[in-house]
Amino acid sequence: MKVLFFGDVVGRLGVAAIEARLPTLIRQYQVDFVIVNGENAAKGRGLFYSDYQRLIQAGVDCVTLGNHYHSKSQIDDYIDDVDRLVRPANLLHYDQGEGYLCFDVGGTELVVTNLLGQSFMTEEVSSPILKMQDILAEYPNAAFFVDYHGEATSEKGLFAHFYDGAIAAVVGTHTHVQTADGRVLPKGTAFISDVGYCGMAESILGFQPESAISTFVYGEGHLKLLEDVDARLNAVVVEIDETTHLSKSIETLNLVVRKEELHGEENL
């Protein structure tokens, strides 16, 4: 089975770029299942129901979140009513929605979960390693795909090595910077420290660089998201063996979608 995973989608441009390219990518890589980290879809922070709907309608099978899971409080109104949305599983003070979901992918069980890291993060969470033990015990016959949302590459690597041979894939999110360490670990777990992001092609964390400079250097204005610009899509394609539930390969994608391809799209 091939799983296509997109890093943090930032704003409507990121959503539009996925809408524009997803059908082609599914055909090109013979993808069976698509996951998107949607924690920044709503104007850079959080996820509106309309963003979730657009991603699902575009062909996405599962949307994961991160530390911005509640940046748009509207999520309280819909998180219990949707069936393809995974919030961080190890939150201590939020129990709406699901922290992991099991999908049937061509007869193979695929459990997708989202874990928040503990280094340089402010959310109150339980240990990702202990939480994962509970999830693994609940599904004895599944393949596991983990979106590990954290700041520290070392923490993500430690988790992946700890579970090497038990989890099909551990992919990092949150830094919005794609790392060059994608590989299959010795016992068969596919790993990358960070998949990257989907949004403005030239950006800082997905936001316009000039607006970041004026905000952080001069204390003026606010972070901006532009829509009439080229977009970047950062993703990985992971091939999982249906028998061993471990991975054969992980391929990194870093694509630029020209604004001409997006401009005039009814959704932009």
Ligand SMILES: [Fe+2]
């Ligand atoms: Fe993010």
Ligand SMILES: [Fe+2]
């Ligand atoms: Fe994040």
